[in-house]
Amino acid sequence: MQIETAWVKPPPQVGGLDHLAVQAPCISIYGRLLPGITNVTDRARYYSFYPWLIWALDKAGHREFNDAFIERFRRADCLFCLIAQRHAAVCGGDADDHAAAMVGSDTLASVARSLGADGTIHLSDFSLRLGAKKRYFASDLGGLGQYYLGVLRELSIIDGDASAGVRYTRQVGAVIAERMDASVNRPLFMKAVDADLVTASELDALHGFCPCQLCNSPSEQEILGELFFVRDRFHDSEALPRRRSLQLILQLADLLCAHGQQLSETAFRACTYASSLPGGEPWTISPALSGTHEKWAIYARNELLSVAVQGLFYVLLDAYEASSLRFDASADIADWFMQQSETLEALEVLGPQKTFSECVADSKVWLPDLTRWNEPMHEVQLTERITSLSRARKSAQNREEIVLAALRALIALASRADSTDRQYADLVFEADYFRYYPINLESFARNASGSWASTTIHDVLRWLLINWGLEMHLRVALRKLRGQSQSTFRIRPSDRGMEVIAIPPAVHTRPRFNQAVRVLKDIGALERTASGWQPSILGRAQLELADAP
Known part of the structure; x- marks a missing residue:
């Protein structure tokens, strides 16, 4: 009888999450309450930028999904981040308004900050999958492939996948792309992508792409507002919990600001659980939002x-x-x-x-x-x-x-x-x-x-x-x-x-609250005041949708 002996490789040791399977019900609940927003979809403008980019490449004749397409896509993804980081550096103020959670920021933030008035950047130094000086992101399709593709497919904005190719949908994706295109300098952006080179002055000229400029793109802002608040062409009964949850956050922001308190994830959890504000004052929930509030509680x-x-x-x-x-x-x-x-x-x-x-x-x-x-x-x-x-x-x-x-x-x-x-x-x-x-x-x-x-x-x-x-x-x-x-x-x-092996600390789940708040800020539904963040005129208009179908 022949006997073979071989080493059995042990399974890889990884950190893992939810070691007691106790967080799963929490994750299930908040996933239902904020569909279309995830823990990695941090910026509203990526919901328009990615369909716009595929649409813009299509307009430039880059329709075949191949290595050349992927490389142009990656250069553009880098450029988008560099624009935001550059705008943050030259504008001052709160850098998060411009560049928070931009894909590739860990690598590109220092590049943008160190760029002098006459500096230039070769995008491929960071976009190449092989041979880059310092690769900005591992996934072939950058932030789209790693973070946003699933959500954008779910919202019928983009079709396809990272292996067979991605394309914008004509019914939704093309409309969003055209709305964004009306307020950005597409020729200059695509010129930099094709040339694989962008100068400091060109980054400044492209500031219209910065996420902070979404509020200066009215038609794009309008359609993203419809999307997140489940209105008009985006009306979907299964997505209504997202509208209700965003409205609940807006209402809480208004109350906290009036009491001189800051809006935060910790405050949101506590206020929804206890139906009260930090000082113990009752949080009166409108009938239209009571069911959503109960689920968050x-x-x-x-x-x-x-x-x-x-x-x-x-x-x-x-x-x-x-x-x-x-x-x-x-x-x-x-x-x-x-x-x-x-x-x-x-x-x-x-x-x-x-x-x-x-x-x-x-x-x-x-x-x-x-x-x-x-x-x-x-x-x-x-x-x-x-x-x-x-x-x-x-x-x-x-x-x-x-x-x-x-x-x-x-x-x-x-x-x-x-x-x-x-x-x-x-x-x-x-x-x-x-x-x-x-x-x-x-x-x-x-x-x-x-x-x-x-x-x-x-x-x-x-x-x-x-x-x-x-x-x-x-x-x-x-x-x-x-x-x-x-x-x-x-x-x-x-x-x-x-x-x-290791001792995991006790941790909270992350209920997509910070991402939802960032979306509300990006689309202009929350505005900064001396007392904190509170609903803008646009945000208050969304609150009035509480009883609408």
């Missing part, structure tokens, strides 16, 4: 659960790694951690032999009203404390604070909840969804009113560390290993016992 509640559970996983791995001990089973690690001084002292504050339901009852003493979300003992601030401490210098004291904050956050969530309610309201998830994502608001409500209720807080913590911590992570990592052939283990079994 559910997202925020799920986010609080997610951060609390992540915090407990963090402290367990942190303490275990610091100990240099090795155990073979999850239960052994959890039992060891339950005996540590930081754990015992955190539990002592709550009463280790009190049941979970007794701890919930006790929360009436220390838990602020839901609307007072700026107070330190509110679950919003407790979870913010968890994320902050999990990024701070590691120590037993920090671990103790995280354990106590996480348990108090879970107690607060249980105290606020009605276990008889549908925790996700009318949000529908596909069959068996929660079998893959067992840590969710439904399972939390069942446990809080069921098995945990008569269990001591000590034993609830132990259960969480094992079942919603180590065992959950091993299950998630094994599933990713099987499905993606990548190792995302943060702790894994070895011949020396369980060993820590």
Whole structure:
């Protein structure tokens, strides 16, 4: 019998995301509430620039999708970024208005800044896929291929893909392209692309392409406003949540500005969760936006659960790694951690032999009203404390604070909840969804009113560390290993016992809020004032669409 021996290459170790599968419901919710905007589609003008570029290349006779087309496309993508960076350098003010999140900025920002009054730039020095001095972007089609193509296809602005070729759609893409073309210098732009050379004076002459100039291109601004607010030719009932979410952000911006407060992702999460402003004033939601607000509040509640559970996983791995001990089973690690001084002292504050339901009852003493979300003992601030401490210098004291904050956050969530309610309201998830994502608001409500209720807080913590911590992570990592052939283990079994690979901090999901705000600024729906960002005349006009079909 012939026997062959060969080395088996181990799967690549990668960082991975959502190590406890606890963020997935949050991601699912915000994805439905802001369709057409993603965490990487940061600038509104790319929604017009990319169809315009393909349209302009088509007008110049570059219709065949080949290496020559791709190289011209990449030069143009570089040039677009250079224009924005140059405009930021010469105009002053807030550079983000011009160049924030421009594709290739990491490479090209310094190039634009160092360009003197008589300087020149060879675009191919940065655009060539092979042989560039410093390649601006890896993807063949630059930011389009990496970030915007899926969304622009979904919106019927562009067809095709990065392998077979891309083209603008005549019904939508061509219209947007023509609107943009009316306010930019296409001949000079294409001249620079064809010549593979642009001078400082030409970059200045091309400033009309800068994203900040979108508001000076009225017909382009109008059609992008229709797109993002789902009006006229872009009306689509499935996209209406985007309009409602943008309106909700505009309304909150107006209220925060009136109270001298800044619009931020943290404030948005807290205000939607508590239906109140930072000072505790009520946020009155119009009937047309109440359903959208409710879904964002559910997202925020799920986010609080997610951060609390992540915090407990963090402290367990942190303490275990610091100990240099090795155990073979999850239960052994959890039992060891339950005996540590930081754990015992955190539990002592709550009463280790009190049941979970007794701890919930006790929360009436220390838990602020839901609307007072700026107070330190509110679950919003407790979870913010968890994320902050999990990024701070590691120590037993920090671990103790995280354990106590996480348990108090879970107690607060249980105290606020009605276990008889549908925790996700009318949000529908596909069959068996929660079998893959067992840590969710439904399972939390069942446990809080069921098995945990008569269990001591000590034993609830132990259960969480094992079942919603180590065992959950091993299950998630094994599933990713099987499905993606990548190792995302943060702790894994070895011949020396369980060993820590890395300790992931507790983090919030990124609910596309910053991208949505940037879009609102780009299209002129938000304007800067001495008090902060508030709806412009255009933005207030969009708010009036609340009751329109």
